[in-house]
Amino acid sequence: MENGTDMITNDFVQQARHIWRRRGRRLTPVRERLCAVIADQKCAFDAEKLWSEVRKHGLDISISGVYRALADLLDAGFLTEIHGAGGLRSFVISAGSANIYIVCKKCRKIVSIYDHCLDALAGKAGDLGFRTDGVSLQIQTECRSCPVEITGMAKESSWNGVV
Numbered sequence: 001m002e003n004g005t006d007m008i009t010n011d012f013v014q015q016a017r018h019i020w021r022r023r024g025r026r027l028t029p030v031r032e033r034l035c036a037v038i039a040d041q042k043c044a045f046d047a048e049k050l051w052s053e054v055r056k057h058g059l060d061i062s063i064s065g066v067y068r069a070l071a072d073l074l075d076a077g078f079l080t081e082i083h084g085a086g087g088l089r090s091f092v093i094s095a096g097s098a099n100i101y102i103v104c105k106k107c108r109k110i111v112s113i114y115d116h117c118l119d120a121l122a123g124k125a126g127d128l129g130f131r132t133d134g135v136s137l138q139i140q141t142e143c144r145s146c147p148v149e150i151t152g153m154a155k156e157s158s159w160n161g162v163v
């Protein structure tokens, strides 16, 4: 299992290296470590959470550096923005060009699934004269196993960003 995780991490870092090189920049050691931490995320994350996590790993990066890296990864399609998870801009590693993201709005756990209904939706957009380059759908939920109150995570008062 750990090998599988390492492969995902390495793959993500490799792809990030490629995209930054194509943009005439390079994957600095700091960005490489940041990408490895991103690849390890099991839940949707926001910039602040990521920043505090990378600093725990001893990484010397500013919050604006984190935002710049996230913007680049989002722009390259490596990350998908999740709306309504705790009312913050949250991100998750893209699972492909057509995916359904099931998001727990309490603990931010994400499960991504594919269903062929997405192709039908893309087809409908085509019928209406649009060219689509990706389809994603977010389902806002609460996991059954999530406790009523979670400390240290999104507070109840910030859960009103439900889509």
Ligand SMILES: [Zn+2]
Pocket (backbone or CB within 6 Å): 104, 105, 106, 107, 108, 109, 142, 143, 145, 146
């Ligand atoms: Zn949950």
